[in-house]
Amino acid sequence: AQKITQTQPGMFVQxxxxxxxxxxxxxxxxxxxxxxxxxxxxGEMIFLIYQGSYDEQNATEGRYSLNFQKARKSANLxxxxxxxxxxxxYFCAMGHGFGTGTSLTVIP
Amino acid sequence: xxxVTQTPKHLVMGMTNKKSxxxxxxxGHRAMYWYKQKAKKPPELxxxxxxxxxxxNESVPSRFSPECPNSSLLNLHLHALQPEDSALYLCxxxxxxxxxxxxxxxxxxxxxxxxx
Numbered sequence: 001a002q003k004i005t006q007t008q009p010g011m012f013v014q015x016x017x018x019x020x021x022x023x024x025x026x027x028x029x030x031x032x033x034x035x036x037x038x039x040x041x042x043g044e045m046i047f048l049i050y051q052g053s054y055d056e057q058n059a060t061e062g063r064y065s066l067n068f069q070k071a072r073k074s075a076n077l078x079x080x081x082x083x084x085x086x087x088x089x090y091f092c093a094m095g096h097g098f099g100t101g102t103s104l105t106v107i108p
Numbered sequence: 109x110x111x112v113t114q115t116p117k118h119l120v121m122g123m124t125n126k127k128s129x130x131x132x133x134x135x136g137h138r139a140m141y142w143y144k145q146k147a148k149k150p151p152e153l154x155x156x157x158x159x160x161x162x163x164x165n166e167s168v169p170s171r172f173s174p175e176c177p178n179s180s181l182l183n184l185h186l187h188a189l190q191p192e193d194s195a196l197y198l199c200x201x202x203x204x205x206x207x208x209x210x211x212x213x214x215x216x217x218x219x220x221x222x223x224x
Contacts, residue, residue, distance in 0.1 A: 021177060031210065033208065033212075034208035035212065035213075037215075041194050042217065043198075043217060043220065044215060044216070044217040044218060045151070045200070045215035045218075046215070047212055047213070047214060047215075050212055052210055084203075085217040091150055091151075096141070096153040096156070096164075097153075098150035098151055099150060100149075101149055101150055105216070
């Protein structure tokens, strides 16, 4: 069984600052992938970044990076230089399972 | 192109109506999914189709009936729904289900369903 935990229901960040969204997971699989999705109020689930369990480097995609600590079973999302358009729900996911999400609000 | 399309965007239906949700992808993906998402909750998996065959049914009530006419299309037929079925229904696809734990799912914009 797999479990994803996001402990931050809501986060606020000043525009242009960096923010870290936490995600911990539990799985008995040796090979797995972790995903982060962004869901604006419009509802669409937008894929942001992927980290494979055997990837040696932390994943990066533009302003998004993943702080992957395998031994701690954590895969935190870092958003650099926050923009107003980053305000949304963010979900950490593994397979078909999603965490409870973090609502991020970027303050001008 | 990572586009998944869903129609309609919004749907209001009575408890005695029959309606269908449609999902389409042209990425050559062989796995397609239906999720249900209630407000302020994460998506919950309903069905998985792999190579046009139903491979996972997460104990979904029979008033929801999925159909995969071909590898690009996924339908969700709705009949005799209850008000508690009101939610955002998301369709997704991925290259392959076999390694789904490392497969990226691409989502459509969703259908917002209201059952009166």
